[in-house]
Amino acid sequence: MEHEHEHEFVLEIPEFEHLAYEVEEGIALVTLKRPEALNALSQSLLEELAEIPELVQQDPEVRAVIFTGEGKAFAAGADLKEIAAIKDPFMGREYALFGQRVFAEIAALPVPTIAAINGYALGGGLELALACDLRVAAKGAKLGLPEVGLGLIPGFGGTQRLPRLIGRGRALDLIFTGRHVDAEEALMLGLVNRVAEDALEEAKKLAQKILKNAPIALALAKESVVRGEGLDLAEALEIEADLFGYAAATEDMKEGVRAFLEKRPPSFKGE
Numbered sequence: 001m002e003h004e005h006e007h008e009f010v011l012e013i014p015e016f017e018h019l020a021y022e023v024e025e026g027i028a029l030v031t032l033k034r035p036e037a038l039n040a041l042s043q044s045l046l047e048e049l050a051e052i053p054e055l056v057q058q059d060p061e062v063r064a065v066i067f068t069g070e071g072k073a074f075a076a077g078a079d080l081k082e083i084a085a086i087k088d089p090f091m092g093r094e095y096a097l098f099g100q101r102v103f104a105e106i107a108a109l110p111v112p113t114i115a116a117i118n119g120y121a122l123g124g125g126l127e128l129a130l131a132c133d134l135r136v137a138a139k140g141a142k143l144g145l146p147e148v149g150l151g152l153i154p155g156f157g158g159t160q161r162l163p164r165l166i167g168r169g170r171a172l173d174l175i176f177t178g179r180h181v182d183a184e185e186a187l188m189l190g191l192v193n194r195v196a197e198d199a200l201e202e203a204k205k206l207a208q209k210i211l212k213n214a215p216i217a218l219a220l221a222k223e224s225v226v227r228g229e230g231l232d233l234a235e236a237l238e239i240e241a242d243l244f245g246y247a248a249a250t251e252d253m254k255e256g257v258r259a260f261l262e263k264r265p266p267s268f269k270g271e
């Protein structure tokens, strides 16, 4: 007798100690779970985070990812007990490279990613949020890069992603002073996209709104923005034209345009 699930692809989700991973209606929710240390990014937590991009890419159901934190913090930075054990520049460099690699893989995910900043997002915690495409902050959230106050510099991408996002002058204000900015100032600076009572609820609404659009177009739009970042305008525009070409050849493009002309909502298939 043929087994009902014989051909079903079963995705194995690893047992995480410091993370929760769940998928609901196409949205993967990754929750940092070390609330007793304000979700400080220990090596073991970072190793678990490093598994997320593969998990997401193996599951065709996942069309967006939200990162958030349990308790009163999103993440209060890299784990300072572990940083205290760094003995020399080589160890320090390896330490930074590891965090950078994890966040680079998150930044390279082909699906939209959102940080739901429920509380403190400091140092490495803010750098994780900066590796996401969009950021939603709760009203009481505090964001900052306090590293210079510890004799450090941001090392998980902050000196690069923050100025690219909000401009050099604003980034250096935050990096030099190490001050915490509240959600409203973060919105004004362009550091977050939205402020809400409940960051996670707002992030889910934002994801649902995004997911109404054509999946291939979303991936190509992200690819165009990401690949263009390091290039000069002429080269980047060529990439945009190529990716526009791909989008224009999809079934979803035909459906999107037909639906507009027929004055009805589109039904996208991701083809």
Ligand SMILES: C/C=C/C(=O)SCCNC(=O)CCNC(=O)[C@H](O)C(C)(C)COP(=O)(O)OP(=O)(O)OC[C@H]1O[C@@H](n2cnc3c(N)ncnc32)[C@H](O)[C@@H]1OP(=O)(O)O
Pocket (backbone or CB within 6 Å): 036, 037, 038, 040, 041, 076, 077, 078, 079, 080, 081, 096, 099, 120, 122, 123, 124, 125, 146, 147, 150, 152, 153, 154, 155, 156
């Ligand atoms: C390359 C990347 C580099 C970096 O990220 S460097 C780190 C940058 N981050 C920081 O400097 C923030 C450090 N944390 C704080 O300043 C404070 O926390 C807060 C302002 C965020 C909150 O203060 P309060 O509400 O008074 O809580 P609490 O008692 O300080 O923290 C609760 C428990 O959480 C632990 N904790 C907080 N942040 C970290 C961290 N970054 N690394 C390790 N542990 C942390 C504490 O020690 C304490 O634990 P216990 O109850 O055992 O004393």
